[in-house]
Amino acid sequence: MSERAQLLLEIADDELILGWRDSEWTGIAPFLEEDVAFSSIAQNEIGHARALYELAARDLGTTADALAFDRKPEEYRCCELVELRLPEWERTIARHVLYEQADAERLELLKASDDAEVAGLAAKIDREEAYHRLHAEMWHGRLKDEPRYVEALEELRPLVDRRDGHTPELAPLWEEMTSVRRSQPAGTVW
């Protein structure tokens, strides 16, 4: 696999899995505004994953859906941070803040890439991520002196760069995420 395809898959997997986890707050966030916010952020992240998978799929001679749903859990390249189910609000916000910081740094590098397709898509994604960063910034401002939030930041920070394996939480998420697709015969067009 080319270096470009590997990189695209790494980012796409991060965005898909995080989008899935973020969507778990739909309907049960602490208040209505956050139901809407996390649902909207999840929708954006999965939209970014789709665009990145489409680019990778062209290089690899496959489809975006096949990359998103037909690989085995161990083949995903996402970081451990995005895999965890975090039913505690302060840990969800800590992940949001850590992920958006790391993603912003990654997008800055990609925007400066010599590869015009990657740079163009990164710039488009970055325009949307700007609103995720504002949301993260707002919540960081509210919680930054809360001990439980500060602990969550410390606990989760090392997981941002951990990509050499997976947490035990990825496999059950994968089961859930791919169940509809696996229930259909291979090659079904969606």
Next chain:
Amino acid sequence: MVTEAQVWEALAEVPDPEIPVISIVDLGVVRDVRIEDERVHVEFTPTFLGCPALEVMRDQMAERIAALGAEPEVEVVLDDSWSTDRITPEGREKLRESGFAPPTPRAPEGPQLVQLQSNGFRCPYCGSRDTALENIFGPTPCRSLRYCRDCRQPFEQFKTI
């Protein structure tokens, strides 16, 4: 033989599936139209990448072009050439009339929290600037929610991207 002008005219009748008061031409998402023999090539830039209306827009454009007797070829361009600054003045007016506050011009440094929380945004119902941010996120990826303290009306503000 179809002309470019006919294609633009046909595309101007394709409504935005989520905000049907505005057409995709008003929205500025049609970047280019080229005629190559019987084929009509359209470059289309999505607004937000997660927008579920993307496929609907693409299929409706193809239908309108086919109705002109040409073969449509709609290319989805995944770069950052679309910005809310591309919404036409007519498009902005149509949005305002329907209760959506049009996007503010894009600043080089992008959106800032302090700016969104300021009261520089105008209510599309009464014109007051005494409006407050309720939620950065709204019913679709492209909109935020604000509240007008003068006419006490919540309204949807187009995000600037």
